[in-house]
Amino acid sequence: IPWNGPIGGVFMGLVDGKPVVNPTAEQRKVSTLELTVAATEKKVVMIEAGAKEVSDEDMYNAIMIAHDEIKKLVKFIDGIVAEVGKPKFSYPSGELDHDMFDEIFAYCEAAVMEALDTDDKNVRDAKMQPIMDDIVAKFEEKYPDIKVVLPELIYKIQKKIVRRWLLNDKKRVDGRKMDEIRPLAAEVALLPRTHGSGLFTRGQTQVLTIATLGPLSDSQMLEGLDDETSKRYKHHYNMPGYSTGEAKSLRSPGRREIGHGALAERSLVPVLPSVEEFPYAMRLVSEVVSSNGSTSQASVCGSTLALMDAGVPIKAPVAGISCGLITAEEGSWDTMIDIQGVEDFYGDMDFKVAGTHKGITSIQMDLKIDGLTPEIIKNALETTHKGRDEIIDKILLAAIPAPRADVSEYAPKMITMHINPEKIREVIGSGGKVIQKIVADTGAKIDINDDGSVFIAAVDRASADRAKEIIDAIVFEPVVGETYEGTVTRIIPIGAFVEYAPGKEGMVHISKLQKVRTEKVEDAVQIGDRVRVKFLGTDEKGRQNLSMKDAD
Structure with a gap:
């Protein structure tokens, strides 16, 4: 081959x-x-x-x-x-006829240059259509197959002009310098009913990212060959047809959408807080509103805004930017920051880097030439670092200086607690009856880890607090010698039963009711009375003994 x-x-x-x-x-x-x-x-x-x-x-x-x-x-x-090894076989060339290309290039060069010289891709496309029609009308008789090869012909004409500008004149189609980023803008809290949102704009590329918080049970389960794991941070990327001016139908995510979502996810995971710091599952969706290059890196920037707007205490803001490359046959080269669509199309490289002020969190490189030298790699890393710093300082932190102190009022309210792992079975109950009843009574979602960590999520704080109270009562362990306040629930001839904690009941023997001799239990207490009791301990039969006379 x-x-x-x-x-x-x-x-x-x-x-x-x-x-x-x-x-x-x-x-x-x-x-x-x-x-x-x-x-x-x-x-x-x-x-x-x-x-x-x-x-x-x-x-x-x-x-x-x-x-x-x-x-x-x-x-x-x-x-x-x-x-x-075997000799490489030869194959017929499919290149355009060189004489035809040279003739048509000379004819339309000035017109194509004028069409390319704009920062608006829609204007550029509109100007190119009459030029293509003119080429067909002028050369169809001489080159009968002109309509067949026209797309490749136009591609190579534009490519030759753009690369010549970049290499010789250091000129970009939108007039920028090689180290200049397109106009930037950022905004947060565009969508008031969501948990967090951020809009990031870079030239004609615009991405809206929405953040949604949920309980840890909303984490995505991942089944591997050896074990089952989960991830609580999910990032999805959508690029509808309207973002490129097309009226195509919506379909399921393709490889490109899946890959860009995975890249944005990888870029942000290193700065996320731990489960202990922030016990939420997070789903971010980046919607490409308008596309003209580097939408994946715009998704990274938009996601930083959305996370901070949602009150996620990320360690540092993350920005992403791309670096392009143009090379000449004799070996000269130059890089350019923040490439747009036409530069990606006709250039030699799309070197995407995301990271914080401190360092890199992700890299993905698309290449059209036979490889990069160490000098180019070092230059690309330095160039993208400067670009990241500029975006973070001038745009992202200007839009929102720090993560919000609290999550949105519409986000679930979370409570984290820890119980004795030996008590987990009591909280869950036989067949899950106990935990299901707690969920039904409070409306909260409850996740329990094997180490005894309990995460409670509810739509309001009162429901979460109520669920915590119930769990506290279930796992409550009385301390010998401690005094508790309870309610008399039953009376028998030899004593009274007192519920001194939710679900916890012990007996006060008749001899422990008062400091004076008591003939009848009813002489000391009645059902429903609120009394103070001291916990004396649990006997060999598991009965809990209480005393009223020693509680004072």
Whole structure:
């Protein structure tokens, strides 16, 4: 097969600040980096990473170490090829006729340049249509297949002009400098009835992200080969047809939507609070309102706004931005920050990086050339870091300086408590009867972990408090010698039964009712009386003994 391989791949971790090649399962659990690199002997062709605010320097070093390891793999594969490899077969070229291309390019170059020179893609597309119609009318007789090759022809004409501008003139189609970000804007709390919302705008790319909070039982269950896990943070990405001016029907998420949602999710997970700090499940949905490049990174920025608006105490704001690349045949190159659609289409790279001021949380790279040199990778990391800092300081923190102190009034109210793990069965009850009754009586949702952690969620605080009171009563363990206030529930000839805590009942023997001799129990108490009792302990039969005369 005629390709430019071989290539090799390596997974990198960062354990205790040190790069680890192909870390073990145990090392991955404590690693602050999950980096996958693919490369040829000379250049890096693929980078995919998730990280816990790893610095640019550590990320660069990990990529270089990975490439050094890949060189060994490629050398090994070359040895196999030398023994059993076969010659690459040839195939007919499908390229456009060069004479036709040169003639049509000379004819329409000025008109296409004028059409491309705008920051509005809709204006650009509108100006191109008459030019294409004119080309067909002018050259159809000479080139009968002109309509068939027109899309590729226009693509190559535009590509040649855009790349020439970028390489020679350092000019971008919308007039920006190579290191200049498109106009930015941010807004929070657009949707008053949601738990949190954020709108992020970068040029003609605009993304609205909505945050919804729920009890931990709303976490997504993940079934693996070995065990079952769950994730409490879910990120979904939608890009409807109207965002690109198309009237196509809505369909189920495709690979692109799933991938962009996963990238935004990976970017934000490192800054989320722990379950103990914030016992909520979180679902974020990024709706692309308008698209002109870098919608996945705009989703990251919009999600930061929505989380902070929802009162999620994230560790630091996260911003995402892309870096493009333009290369010449003789080897010269230049990078550009915040590429838009046409630059992504005609450029050589889309290097997407998300992170905080402190470091990187995710990387995803799309490449159209044979690979990147170390110099390009280092430049891309530095360029995107400057872009992230600018977005965070000037836009995100200007819109909302810190996460809100409390969650929305419409979000579930959460209470976290801890019980003795041995009492879990009492709270759940036979067949779940007890916990089901608590849920039915209070309207709360209750999640219990094996370690005794209990998470209570309800639509209002009163319902959550009521559920907590019931659970407290079930797991209540009286202390010998402590005094409690209770109600007389039953009277028998030898004593009285007192409910001294919800669901907890003990007996006061007739001899323990008063400090003076008592002939009849009714002489001391009546059913319904509120009395103070001291807990004396539990006998060998499990009966709880109380005293009234020792309670004072």
